[in-house]
Amino acid sequence: MNRLYRPLSVWREMDRIQREMDRLFSGYSPSAHRAAPSYPPINIWTKEEGQVITAEMPGIDPDKIEIDVVADSITLSGERNPDPEQEGMIYHRRERNHGKFSRTIQLPFMVDANKVEAKFTDGVLQITLPRAEADKPKKIAVKSA
Template sequence: MIYRRYSVPSIWQEMDRMQREMNRVASAFAPERGERSRGTVNFPALNAWTDDDVEVITAEMPGVDPKDIEVNVVGDVLTISGKRSPEDPDAEVQYHRRERVCGEFSRSIQLAFPVDSEHVVAGYENGVLRIELPRAEADKPRKISVKTA
């Protein structure tokens, strides 16, 4: 018997979300891997939205000057890199808390499909980067009509 689940029960969505969140928290404390230092592993945090024709990536990157953001696409790999400059107050300040991570970052993510790099649109507003990546024409599924003999 074949049946299809049209909508995922919300409890599973919630479990998924929690699992992602726990993984993310755990990975922040994991030992450093390779050259990446702790902090850059998760910065910026990305969300990806897709359908058949377009993929939208949103990234939380507060406090980054839009001029310092670089977005590159090669085939189906998107790379976001940039630099978050630390606040540079006068020399004579005493820090009570330092929770924000600063410095250079670079992240690559594989997209759901190769994209048309000519038509990628990126915008930055209120600390959130949003990149729209349309699917490459060559990669779109084609309908093949079946002829009767």
């Protein structure tokens, strides 16, 4: 009778296997709940005077990130290098990816390219994109006749 309640650990093991499988196949199938975006994954923050883009890009040398702003679009490109091979090195697992990337994001306004700021802290890139003065909405006063 006691045995009936024992197999709990089996389910835990099954969960573990499922997680491993999900991890293995996540690169091949488009995510069910999220459109497959290109690298790097970004978040966009907005306010009236402009936007902030944050991008998760761990392990990338900040000097090798290229940011190009043209009119209303911004392009992020760069490369993540694999770890240098060492003599007698045996991999147990390799899950981190590396390679080249380039991503263009179109914004809903013209960017003041001279005022764009970018900083990279702990693998997160933050770019502040102010809206061009000429592109800012104009308030029109209504005159009473």
